[in-house]
Amino acid sequence: MRPIAWRLATVADLVSETARARTLVLDVPGWPGHRAGQHVDVRLTAEDGYQAQRSYSIASAPEDARVVLTVERLDDGEVSPYLTDELRVGDRLELRGPIGGYFVWDVAIGGPLLLVGGGSGIVPLMAMLRHRAAALGSAEADARHHIPARLLYSSRRWDEVIYRDELARLVEDDPTLEVTLTLTREPPRGWTGFRRRIDRMMLAEVAWPPAERPKVFVCGPTLLVEAVAAAFVELGHDPARVKTERFGPTGGPA
Protein backbone atom coordinates (compact mmCIF):
# COMPACT_ATOMS: atom_id res chain seq x y z
CA MET A 1 0.00 0.00 0.00
CA ARG A 2 1.23 3.47 -0.80
CA PRO A 3 1.93 5.66 2.21
CA ILE A 4 -0.92 7.93 1.26
CA ALA A 5 -3.55 5.23 1.63
CA TRP A 6 -5.63 5.35 4.80
CA ARG A 7 -5.08 2.43 7.14
CA LEU A 8 -6.71 1.27 10.32
CA ALA A 9 -4.35 1.26 13.30
CA THR A 10 -5.10 -0.31 16.66
CA VAL A 11 -4.19 1.36 19.90
CA ALA A 12 -1.82 -1.06 21.63
CA ASP A 13 -0.83 1.06 24.58
CA LEU A 14 -1.34 4.51 26.08
CA VAL A 15 1.26 6.23 28.22
CA SER A 16 0.75 9.44 30.12
CA GLU A 17 3.74 11.72 29.58
CA THR A 18 2.63 14.88 31.36
CA ALA A 19 -0.70 16.21 32.58
CA ARG A 20 -1.52 17.32 29.05
CA ALA A 21 0.48 14.96 26.86
CA ARG A 22 -0.17 11.32 26.16
CA THR A 23 1.71 8.83 24.05
CA LEU A 24 -0.23 6.54 21.75
CA VAL A 25 1.45 3.27 20.79
CA LEU A 26 -0.11 1.97 17.61
CA ASP A 27 -0.06 -1.27 15.71
CA VAL A 28 -0.31 -0.41 12.03
CA PRO A 29 -0.62 -3.43 9.75
CA GLY A 30 1.62 -3.15 6.72
CA TRP A 31 3.42 -0.06 8.00
CA PRO A 32 6.12 0.69 5.39
CA GLY A 33 8.54 2.20 7.86
CA HIS A 34 9.38 5.86 8.28
CA ARG A 35 12.16 8.39 8.81
CA ALA A 36 12.63 10.44 11.93
CA GLY A 37 10.80 13.75 11.52
CA GLN A 38 7.92 12.48 9.41
CA HIS A 39 4.30 12.67 10.49
CA VAL A 40 1.00 10.89 10.03
CA ASP A 41 -2.46 12.24 9.34
CA VAL A 42 -5.13 10.98 11.74
CA ARG A 43 -8.78 11.04 10.74
CA LEU A 44 -11.72 10.70 13.13
CA THR A 45 -15.30 10.01 12.08
CA ALA A 46 -18.31 10.73 14.27
CA GLU A 47 -21.47 8.65 14.06
CA ASP A 48 -23.20 11.20 11.86
CA GLY A 49 -20.36 11.01 9.37
CA TYR A 50 -18.66 14.23 10.44
CA GLN A 51 -14.90 13.97 10.00
CA ALA A 52 -11.95 15.80 11.47
CA GLN A 53 -8.35 15.34 10.43
CA ARG A 54 -5.07 16.43 12.03
CA SER A 55 -1.37 15.75 11.59
CA TYR A 56 0.84 14.33 14.34
CA SER A 57 4.58 13.85 14.26
CA ILE A 58 5.85 10.32 14.74
CA ALA A 59 7.72 10.04 18.03
CA SER A 60 9.24 6.61 17.52
CA ALA A 61 12.55 5.91 15.86
CA PRO A 62 12.45 4.10 12.51
CA GLU A 63 14.08 1.19 14.31
CA ASP A 64 10.94 0.77 16.40
CA ALA A 65 8.42 -1.65 14.96
CA ARG A 66 5.51 0.32 16.35
CA VAL A 67 4.21 3.73 15.33
CA VAL A 68 4.25 5.97 18.36
CA LEU A 69 2.62 9.40 18.55
CA THR A 70 2.68 11.87 21.41
CA VAL A 71 -0.29 14.22 21.51
CA GLU A 72 -0.64 17.30 23.66
CA ARG A 73 -4.17 18.31 24.57
CA LEU A 74 -5.28 21.75 23.41
CA ASP A 75 -8.04 22.92 25.70
CA ASP A 76 -10.28 24.07 22.90
CA GLY A 77 -9.05 21.51 20.40
CA GLU A 78 -11.45 19.31 18.54
CA VAL A 79 -9.25 16.26 18.04
CA SER A 80 -6.50 16.35 20.66
CA PRO A 81 -8.78 16.05 23.72
CA TYR A 82 -10.29 12.94 22.17
CA LEU A 83 -6.85 11.39 21.68
CA THR A 84 -5.53 12.34 25.12
CA ASP A 85 -8.65 11.73 27.21
CA GLU A 86 -11.12 9.46 25.45
CA LEU A 87 -9.14 6.99 23.34
CA ARG A 88 -8.72 3.53 24.87
CA VAL A 89 -6.46 0.56 24.27
CA GLY A 90 -8.10 -1.54 21.61
CA ASP A 91 -9.72 1.40 19.82
CA ARG A 92 -9.04 1.84 16.14
CA LEU A 93 -7.64 4.94 14.51
CA GLU A 94 -7.61 5.83 10.83
CA LEU A 95 -4.24 7.14 9.76
CA ARG A 96 -2.07 7.60 6.71
CA GLY A 97 1.62 8.06 6.29
CA PRO A 98 4.46 8.44 6.70
CA ILE A 99 4.32 11.93 5.26
CA GLY A 100 7.05 14.47 4.66
CA GLY A 101 10.54 14.38 3.24
CA TYR A 102 11.90 17.78 4.15
CA PHE A 103 11.97 17.83 7.94
CA VAL A 104 13.73 14.49 8.30
CA TRP A 105 17.05 13.34 9.68
CA ASP A 106 18.93 10.12 9.84
CA VAL A 107 22.51 9.31 10.72
CA ALA A 108 23.43 9.09 7.05
CA ILE A 109 22.85 12.84 6.84
CA GLY A 110 25.44 13.35 9.54
CA GLY A 111 25.96 16.12 12.05
CA PRO A 112 26.60 17.96 14.20
CA LEU A 113 22.88 17.71 14.95
CA LEU A 114 21.29 20.76 16.54
CA LEU A 115 17.66 20.47 17.63
CA VAL A 116 15.55 23.32 18.97
CA GLY A 117 12.00 22.70 20.13
CA GLY A 118 9.15 24.32 22.00
CA GLY A 119 6.24 22.53 23.65
CA SER A 120 5.00 19.62 21.57
CA GLY A 121 7.63 20.52 18.95
CA ILE A 122 9.84 18.09 20.84
CA VAL A 123 8.04 15.12 19.29
CA PRO A 124 9.76 14.86 15.88
CA LEU A 125 13.05 15.89 17.48
CA MET A 126 12.69 13.01 19.94
CA ALA A 127 12.26 10.63 17.02
CA MET A 128 15.58 11.93 15.70
CA LEU A 129 17.32 11.45 19.06
CA ARG A 130 15.82 7.97 19.50
CA HIS A 131 17.00 7.05 16.01
CA ARG A 132 20.46 8.43 16.75
CA ALA A 133 20.67 6.37 19.94
CA ALA A 134 19.44 3.22 18.22
CA ALA A 135 21.66 3.60 15.16
CA LEU A 136 24.84 4.72 16.91
CA GLY A 137 24.40 3.15 20.34
CA SER A 138 25.84 -0.17 19.41
CA ALA A 139 28.28 1.16 16.84
CA GLU A 140 31.91 1.81 17.61
CA ALA A 141 32.40 4.48 20.22
CA ASP A 142 33.78 6.73 17.50
CA ALA A 143 30.49 6.94 15.59
CA ARG A 144 28.74 9.02 18.20
CA HIS A 145 31.58 11.48 18.40
CA HIS A 146 31.30 12.08 14.68
CA ILE A 147 27.66 13.02 15.01
CA PRO A 148 27.35 14.93 18.28
CA ALA A 149 23.90 16.24 19.12
CA ARG A 150 22.50 19.11 21.14
CA LEU A 151 18.90 19.77 22.06
CA LEU A 152 17.52 23.08 23.32
CA TYR A 153 13.97 22.55 24.57
CA SER A 154 11.59 25.23 25.79
CA SER A 155 8.66 24.40 28.05
CA ARG A 156 6.49 26.36 30.37
CA ARG A 157 7.14 24.36 33.53
CA TRP A 158 9.23 21.47 34.79
CA ASP A 159 6.24 19.16 34.87
CA GLU A 160 5.36 20.01 31.28
CA VAL A 161 8.69 18.84 29.89
CA ILE A 162 7.70 15.93 27.68
CA TYR A 163 10.10 12.93 27.79
CA ARG A 164 11.94 14.55 30.67
CA ASP A 165 13.16 11.34 32.28
CA GLU A 166 14.06 9.68 29.00
CA LEU A 167 16.10 12.72 27.97
CA ALA A 168 17.96 12.56 31.26
CA ARG A 169 18.74 8.88 30.67
CA LEU A 170 19.91 9.50 27.12
CA VAL A 171 22.27 12.21 28.35
CA GLU A 172 23.56 9.99 31.13
CA ASP A 173 24.38 7.21 28.70
CA ASP A 174 25.88 9.40 26.01
CA PRO A 175 28.53 12.06 26.54
CA THR A 176 28.10 13.20 22.93
CA LEU A 177 24.54 14.37 23.61
CA GLU A 178 23.76 17.64 25.42
CA VAL A 179 20.27 18.67 26.44
CA THR A 180 19.47 22.19 27.62
CA LEU A 181 16.07 23.09 28.97
CA THR A 182 14.57 26.52 29.34
CA LEU A 183 11.46 27.00 31.45
CA THR A 184 9.45 30.10 30.64
CA ARG A 185 6.89 30.19 33.45
CA GLU A 186 7.51 29.15 37.04
CA PRO A 187 10.78 27.19 37.24
CA PRO A 188 11.13 24.91 40.24
CA ARG A 189 12.89 26.12 43.36
CA GLY A 190 16.63 25.99 42.95
CA TRP A 191 16.48 26.02 39.14
CA THR A 192 19.74 27.37 37.77
CA GLY A 193 18.97 26.88 34.11
CA PHE A 194 17.50 29.27 31.57
CA ARG A 195 14.20 30.82 32.51
CA ARG A 196 13.07 32.74 29.44
CA ARG A 197 11.92 32.30 25.88
CA ILE A 198 14.62 31.19 23.45
CA ASP A 199 16.44 34.20 22.03
CA ARG A 200 19.54 34.88 20.01
CA MET A 201 21.81 35.13 23.05
CA MET A 202 20.68 31.73 24.30
CA LEU A 203 21.23 30.19 20.90
CA ALA A 204 24.69 31.71 20.64
CA GLU A 205 25.52 30.08 23.95
CA VAL A 206 24.10 26.66 23.17
CA ALA A 207 24.65 26.20 19.46
CA TRP A 208 27.75 25.28 17.54
CA PRO A 209 29.15 28.21 15.57
CA PRO A 210 28.28 28.40 11.87
CA ALA A 211 31.77 27.21 10.96
CA GLU A 212 30.84 23.77 12.33
CA ARG A 213 27.97 23.64 9.79
CA PRO A 214 25.47 21.92 12.06
CA LYS A 215 22.28 20.42 10.68
CA VAL A 216 19.61 22.45 12.47
CA PHE A 217 15.99 21.41 13.04
CA VAL A 218 13.53 23.77 14.72
CA CYS A 219 10.01 22.67 15.67
CA GLY A 220 7.18 24.08 17.75
CA PRO A 221 4.71 26.97 17.75
CA THR A 222 4.97 29.16 14.67
CA LEU A 223 6.19 32.27 16.43
CA LEU A 224 8.93 30.40 18.30
CA VAL A 225 10.09 28.66 15.13
CA GLU A 226 10.22 31.89 13.15
CA ALA A 227 12.07 33.77 15.88
CA VAL A 228 14.62 30.96 16.30
CA ALA A 229 15.14 30.48 12.55
CA ALA A 230 15.67 34.21 12.11
CA ALA A 231 18.12 34.24 15.01
CA PHE A 232 20.13 31.41 13.48
CA VAL A 233 20.44 33.34 10.24
CA GLU A 234 21.48 36.45 12.16
CA LEU A 235 24.15 34.36 13.90
CA GLY A 236 25.52 33.46 10.50
CA HIS A 237 24.12 29.97 9.90
CA ASP A 238 23.29 29.02 6.33
CA PRO A 239 19.48 29.25 5.96
CA ALA A 240 19.53 26.13 3.80
CA ARG A 241 20.82 24.16 6.76
CA VAL A 242 18.12 25.38 9.14
CA LYS A 243 14.98 23.32 8.68
CA THR A 244 11.73 24.27 10.33
CA GLU A 245 8.40 22.70 11.16
CA ARG A 246 5.71 25.07 12.39
CA PHE A 247 2.94 23.67 14.54
CA GLY A 248 0.66 26.70 14.34
CA PRO A 249 -0.26 28.89 17.29
CA THR A 250 -0.51 26.06 19.78
CA GLY A 251 1.79 23.35 21.04
CA GLY A 252 2.99 25.42 23.97
CA PRO A 253 4.43 28.92 24.03
CA ALA A 254 8.11 29.66 23.65
Add this chain to the structure above:
Amino acid sequence: MDHGIRAANERIAAGESVGDALRLDGNAAAGILSELFVPDLTAARATCAGCGATRAVGALLVYAHGMGTVVRCPSCDAVVLCVTRTATQVWLDPTGVRRIMIAAAALPA
Protein backbone atom coordinates in the same frame (compact mmCIF):
# COMPACT_ATOMS: atom_id res chain seq x y z
CA MET B 1 0.26 19.48 15.50
CA ASP B 2 -3.42 20.02 16.06
CA HIS B 3 -4.06 22.86 13.65
CA GLY B 4 -6.25 24.73 16.08
CA ILE B 5 -7.36 27.95 14.52
CA ARG B 6 -7.98 29.53 17.87
CA ALA B 7 -4.94 31.17 19.36
CA ALA B 8 -6.18 31.37 22.93
CA ASN B 9 -3.16 29.65 24.40
CA GLU B 10 -0.51 31.61 22.61
CA ARG B 11 0.96 34.80 23.94
CA ILE B 12 1.36 37.14 21.03
CA ALA B 13 4.23 39.57 21.34
CA ALA B 14 3.77 43.18 20.35
CA GLY B 15 3.83 43.68 16.61
CA GLU B 16 2.85 40.11 15.85
CA SER B 17 -0.58 39.13 14.78
CA VAL B 18 -2.88 36.26 15.59
CA GLY B 19 -3.03 35.65 11.87
CA ASP B 20 0.74 35.32 11.60
CA ALA B 21 0.78 32.76 14.41
CA LEU B 22 -1.46 30.55 12.29
CA ARG B 23 1.05 30.37 9.49
CA LEU B 24 2.55 26.94 8.76
CA ASP B 25 5.13 25.67 6.34
CA GLY B 26 5.45 23.20 3.50
CA ASN B 27 5.27 20.24 5.88
CA ALA B 28 1.59 21.10 6.34
CA ALA B 29 0.99 20.73 2.60
CA ALA B 30 2.76 17.37 2.44
CA GLY B 31 -0.43 15.39 3.00
CA ILE B 32 -2.50 16.92 0.22
CA LEU B 33 0.49 17.01 -2.12
CA SER B 34 1.14 13.32 -1.55
CA GLU B 35 -2.41 12.65 -2.78
CA LEU B 36 -1.50 14.29 -6.07
CA PHE B 37 2.16 13.45 -6.58
CA VAL B 38 3.93 10.16 -6.14
CA PRO B 39 7.29 11.39 -4.87
CA ASP B 40 7.34 13.53 -1.75
CA LEU B 41 7.28 17.15 -2.91
CA THR B 42 8.32 18.81 0.31
CA ALA B 43 11.96 17.84 -0.20
CA ALA B 44 11.82 18.98 -3.83
CA ARG B 45 13.02 22.46 -4.71
CA ALA B 46 10.63 24.95 -6.26
CA THR B 47 11.34 28.23 -8.05
CA CYS B 48 8.86 31.02 -7.40
CA ALA B 49 7.42 32.42 -10.61
CA GLY B 50 7.05 35.77 -8.91
CA CYS B 51 10.56 36.53 -7.72
CA GLY B 52 12.71 33.60 -8.83
CA ALA B 53 13.66 32.48 -5.32
CA THR B 54 14.33 28.75 -5.11
CA ARG B 55 13.70 26.77 -1.95
CA ALA B 56 12.61 23.39 -0.74
CA VAL B 57 8.82 23.19 -0.87
CA GLY B 58 9.00 22.34 2.84
CA ALA B 59 10.47 25.80 3.45
CA LEU B 60 7.59 27.65 1.81
CA LEU B 61 4.87 29.24 3.91
CA VAL B 62 1.48 27.57 4.08
CA TYR B 63 -1.88 29.05 4.96
CA ALA B 64 -4.27 26.16 5.35
CA HIS B 65 -7.48 26.78 7.19
CA GLY B 66 -10.49 25.12 5.78
CA MET B 67 -10.94 26.73 2.38
CA GLY B 68 -7.76 25.47 0.81
CA THR B 69 -4.01 25.11 1.05
CA VAL B 70 -2.26 28.27 -0.07
CA VAL B 71 1.51 27.91 -0.44
CA ARG B 72 3.41 31.21 -0.58
CA CYS B 73 6.97 32.30 -1.24
CA PRO B 74 8.70 33.57 1.93
CA SER B 75 10.69 36.06 -0.13
CA CYS B 76 7.86 37.84 -1.94
CA ASP B 77 4.60 36.37 -0.48
CA ALA B 78 3.33 35.42 -3.97
CA VAL B 79 1.14 32.34 -4.17
CA VAL B 80 3.34 29.49 -5.39
CA LEU B 81 0.75 26.72 -5.25
CA CYS B 82 -2.91 26.69 -4.33
CA VAL B 83 -4.78 23.44 -3.68
CA THR B 84 -8.51 23.41 -3.06
CA ARG B 85 -10.92 20.55 -2.67
CA THR B 86 -14.51 20.86 -3.87
CA ALA B 87 -17.16 18.23 -3.35
CA THR B 88 -16.07 16.35 -6.44
CA GLN B 89 -12.64 17.60 -7.45
CA VAL B 90 -9.23 18.70 -6.29
CA TRP B 91 -8.00 21.88 -7.96
CA LEU B 92 -4.28 22.53 -8.17
CA ASP B 93 -3.19 25.95 -9.36
CA PRO B 94 0.51 25.66 -10.23
CA THR B 95 0.88 29.04 -11.93
CA GLY B 96 3.05 30.44 -9.14
CA VAL B 97 5.75 27.83 -9.74
CA ARG B 98 8.31 28.29 -12.47
CA ARG B 99 9.72 24.81 -11.99
CA ILE B 100 10.08 22.00 -9.48
CA MET B 101 13.27 19.98 -9.16
CA ILE B 102 13.03 16.53 -7.62
CA ALA B 103 16.06 14.42 -6.76
CA ALA B 104 16.19 11.29 -8.89
CA ALA B 105 16.70 9.27 -5.72
CA ALA B 106 13.27 10.42 -4.54
CA LEU B 107 11.48 8.94 -7.53
CA PRO B 108 10.00 5.47 -7.36
CA ALA B 109 12.45 2.83 -8.56
Add this chain to the structure above:
Amino acid sequence: MTSPFSRGFRGRPRSAAAAGRLPPGQYETRDFPVLSAGPTPRVSLEAWDFSLRGPGGQTARWTWDEFQALPREPVTADIHCVTKWSKLGTLWEGVSVDTLLAEAAARGVKPAPYVLAGCDGGYTTNLPLADVTGGKAWVALSYGGEPLAPEHGGPARLLVPHLYFWKSAKWVRQLHFQERDQPGFWESHGYHNYGDPWREQRYAGDE
Protein backbone atom coordinates in the same frame (compact mmCIF):
# COMPACT_ATOMS: atom_id res chain seq x y z
CA MET C 1 -13.57 2.89 1.66
CA THR C 2 -16.10 4.25 4.12
CA SER C 3 -14.37 5.33 7.28
CA PRO C 4 -15.18 3.38 10.41
CA PHE C 5 -16.59 5.35 13.30
CA SER C 6 -14.15 6.54 15.92
CA ARG C 7 -15.70 5.28 19.13
CA GLY C 8 -16.66 8.16 21.38
CA PHE C 9 -15.65 10.93 18.98
CA ARG C 10 -18.16 13.74 18.71
CA GLY C 11 -16.25 16.68 17.29
CA ARG C 12 -17.26 20.25 17.94
CA PRO C 13 -20.85 20.73 19.05
CA ARG C 14 -22.88 20.80 15.89
CA SER C 15 -26.38 22.06 16.45
CA ALA C 16 -28.29 22.05 13.21
CA ALA C 17 -31.24 23.66 14.94
CA ALA C 18 -31.35 27.38 15.78
CA ALA C 19 -34.84 27.46 14.27
CA GLY C 20 -34.20 28.04 10.62
CA ARG C 21 -31.41 30.54 11.09
CA LEU C 22 -28.78 28.11 9.94
CA PRO C 23 -28.42 27.47 6.22
CA PRO C 24 -28.11 23.84 5.14
CA GLY C 25 -24.93 22.09 6.24
CA GLN C 26 -23.91 24.78 8.70
CA TYR C 27 -23.35 24.54 12.44
CA GLU C 28 -23.24 27.32 14.97
CA THR C 29 -20.04 28.44 16.65
CA ARG C 30 -19.47 30.83 19.54
CA ASP C 31 -15.87 31.47 18.48
CA PHE C 32 -14.76 33.64 15.63
CA PRO C 33 -12.34 31.50 13.64
CA VAL C 34 -9.58 33.21 11.73
CA LEU C 35 -9.14 31.97 8.17
CA SER C 36 -6.48 33.51 5.99
CA ALA C 37 -5.05 32.87 2.56
CA GLY C 38 -1.96 34.89 3.34
CA PRO C 39 -0.09 37.02 5.84
CA THR C 40 -1.97 39.68 7.78
CA PRO C 41 -1.34 42.93 5.95
CA ARG C 42 -0.10 45.86 7.96
CA VAL C 43 -0.92 49.31 6.70
CA SER C 44 -0.67 52.52 8.62
CA LEU C 45 -3.80 54.60 8.80
CA GLU C 46 -1.83 57.46 7.27
CA ALA C 47 -1.15 55.35 4.21
CA TRP C 48 -4.62 53.74 4.06
CA ASP C 49 -7.17 54.88 1.55
CA PHE C 50 -10.33 53.47 0.06
CA SER C 51 -11.56 53.96 -3.48
CA LEU C 52 -14.52 53.27 -5.66
CA ARG C 53 -13.61 52.99 -9.30
CA GLY C 54 -16.12 53.15 -12.16
CA PRO C 55 -15.95 51.29 -15.45
CA GLY C 56 -14.63 54.35 -17.22
CA GLY C 57 -11.78 54.76 -14.75
CA GLN C 58 -13.37 57.56 -12.71
CA THR C 59 -12.34 57.19 -9.10
CA ALA C 60 -13.63 58.44 -5.78
CA ARG C 61 -11.08 58.17 -3.02
CA TRP C 62 -11.21 58.64 0.75
CA THR C 63 -8.34 58.90 3.20
CA TRP C 64 -8.82 57.32 6.63
CA ASP C 65 -9.87 60.64 8.13
CA GLU C 66 -12.29 61.27 5.29
CA PHE C 67 -13.69 57.79 5.67
CA GLN C 68 -14.17 58.31 9.40
CA ALA C 69 -16.33 61.34 8.59
CA LEU C 70 -18.81 59.31 6.55
CA PRO C 71 -22.10 58.29 8.16
CA ARG C 72 -21.90 54.88 9.79
CA GLU C 73 -24.56 52.46 10.87
CA PRO C 74 -24.70 49.49 13.20
CA VAL C 75 -25.24 46.11 11.57
CA THR C 76 -26.39 42.93 13.27
CA ALA C 77 -25.91 39.90 11.07
CA ASP C 78 -25.67 36.15 10.95
CA ILE C 79 -22.50 35.18 9.09
CA HIS C 80 -21.90 31.90 7.33
CA CYS C 81 -18.51 30.51 6.36
CA VAL C 82 -18.24 27.97 3.58
CA THR C 83 -16.17 25.81 5.96
CA LYS C 84 -19.50 25.18 7.71
CA TRP C 85 -19.40 27.38 10.77
CA SER C 86 -21.98 30.11 11.28
CA LYS C 87 -21.95 32.85 13.84
CA LEU C 88 -25.29 34.32 14.72
CA GLY C 89 -26.07 37.85 15.77
CA THR C 90 -22.67 39.40 15.11
CA LEU C 91 -22.40 43.14 15.72
CA TRP C 92 -20.62 45.45 13.34
CA GLU C 93 -20.42 49.08 12.47
CA GLY C 94 -19.64 50.34 9.03
CA VAL C 95 -20.34 52.59 6.10
CA SER C 96 -23.02 51.28 3.78
CA VAL C 97 -21.91 50.70 0.21
CA ASP C 98 -25.07 52.60 -0.79
CA THR C 99 -23.65 55.62 1.02
CA LEU C 100 -20.31 55.20 -0.71
CA LEU C 101 -21.98 54.94 -4.11
CA ALA C 102 -24.03 58.08 -3.46
CA GLU C 103 -20.93 59.98 -2.41
CA ALA C 104 -19.04 58.63 -5.41
CA ALA C 105 -21.82 59.59 -7.81
CA ALA C 106 -21.34 63.18 -6.74
CA ARG C 107 -17.76 62.81 -7.96
CA GLY C 108 -18.80 61.36 -11.31
CA VAL C 109 -18.29 57.68 -10.54
CA LYS C 110 -21.00 55.55 -12.07
CA PRO C 111 -21.48 51.97 -10.98
CA ALA C 112 -21.60 48.98 -13.33
CA PRO C 113 -23.26 45.55 -13.13
CA TYR C 114 -20.32 43.79 -11.45
CA VAL C 115 -17.93 44.57 -8.61
CA LEU C 116 -14.43 43.28 -7.97
CA ALA C 117 -13.21 43.98 -4.45
CA GLY C 118 -9.47 44.50 -4.14
CA CYS C 119 -7.57 44.17 -0.88
CA ASP C 120 -4.19 44.60 0.75
CA GLY C 121 -2.27 41.37 0.25
CA GLY C 122 -3.84 40.83 -3.17
CA TYR C 123 -7.07 39.06 -2.21
CA THR C 124 -10.03 39.65 -4.51
CA THR C 125 -13.66 38.62 -4.64
CA ASN C 126 -16.44 39.42 -7.10
CA LEU C 127 -20.12 40.24 -6.63
CA PRO C 128 -23.05 41.48 -8.70
CA LEU C 129 -23.97 45.13 -8.15
CA ALA C 130 -27.37 44.07 -6.85
CA ASP C 131 -25.69 42.24 -3.97
CA VAL C 132 -23.82 45.25 -2.63
CA THR C 133 -26.67 47.74 -2.87
CA GLY C 134 -30.08 48.12 -1.23
CA GLY C 135 -28.75 47.82 2.31
CA LYS C 136 -26.94 44.52 1.77
CA ALA C 137 -23.29 45.52 2.08
CA TRP C 138 -21.00 47.68 4.17
CA VAL C 139 -17.38 48.56 4.60
CA ALA C 140 -17.05 47.54 8.24
CA LEU C 141 -14.74 49.33 10.64
CA SER C 142 -15.66 47.78 13.94
CA TYR C 143 -16.72 44.41 15.29
CA GLY C 144 -18.28 43.77 18.66
CA GLY C 145 -17.95 47.40 19.61
CA GLU C 146 -14.19 47.51 19.02
CA PRO C 147 -12.13 48.68 16.06
CA LEU C 148 -11.77 45.77 13.67
CA ALA C 149 -8.70 43.69 14.61
CA PRO C 150 -6.12 43.00 11.87
CA GLU C 151 -6.70 39.23 11.89
CA HIS C 152 -10.39 39.84 11.21
CA GLY C 153 -9.72 42.24 8.38
CA GLY C 154 -8.93 45.51 10.13
CA PRO C 155 -8.80 48.41 9.62
CA ALA C 156 -11.66 47.83 7.18
CA ARG C 157 -13.32 44.87 5.53
CA LEU C 158 -16.23 44.32 3.22
CA LEU C 159 -19.30 42.92 4.94
CA VAL C 160 -21.86 41.11 2.80
CA PRO C 161 -23.58 38.74 5.24
CA HIS C 162 -26.19 37.28 2.90
CA LEU C 163 -23.44 35.46 0.97
CA TYR C 164 -20.77 33.04 2.20
CA PHE C 165 -18.28 34.94 4.26
CA TRP C 166 -15.38 34.65 1.80
CA LYS C 167 -17.20 37.41 -0.08
CA SER C 168 -16.78 39.71 2.93
CA ALA C 169 -13.27 40.54 1.85
CA LYS C 170 -10.79 41.39 4.59
CA TRP C 171 -8.44 44.37 4.27
CA VAL C 172 -10.57 45.82 1.49
CA ARG C 173 -9.15 48.90 -0.27
CA GLN C 174 -11.09 49.20 -3.48
CA LEU C 175 -14.40 48.37 -5.11
CA HIS C 176 -13.96 48.29 -8.86
CA PHE C 177 -17.21 48.41 -10.82
CA GLN C 178 -16.94 46.61 -14.13
CA GLU C 179 -19.08 45.69 -17.13
CA ARG C 180 -17.78 42.12 -17.04
CA ASP C 181 -17.85 39.70 -14.14
CA GLN C 182 -14.32 38.77 -13.12
CA PRO C 183 -13.87 35.84 -10.72
CA GLY C 184 -11.90 36.64 -7.59
CA PHE C 185 -9.38 34.52 -5.70
CA TRP C 186 -11.48 31.66 -4.31
CA GLU C 187 -13.91 31.86 -7.24
CA SER C 188 -10.93 31.06 -9.46
CA HIS C 189 -9.96 28.10 -7.31
CA GLY C 190 -13.07 26.00 -7.33
CA TYR C 191 -15.49 27.95 -5.19
CA HIS C 192 -18.89 29.09 -6.41
CA ASN C 193 -19.05 32.33 -8.34
CA TYR C 194 -22.06 33.65 -6.38
CA GLY C 195 -22.07 31.82 -3.02
CA ASP C 196 -25.63 31.82 -1.61
CA PRO C 197 -25.53 29.84 1.65
CA TRP C 198 -29.27 29.17 1.53
CA ARG C 199 -28.87 27.34 -1.75
CA GLU C 200 -25.61 25.82 -0.48
CA GLN C 201 -23.62 27.22 -3.37
CA ARG C 202 -20.19 26.32 -2.03
CA TYR C 203 -18.31 25.09 -5.07
CA ALA C 204 -18.21 25.77 -8.79
CA GLY C 205 -20.89 23.66 -10.38
CA ASP C 206 -23.24 23.68 -7.39
CA GLU C 207 -26.74 24.66 -8.53
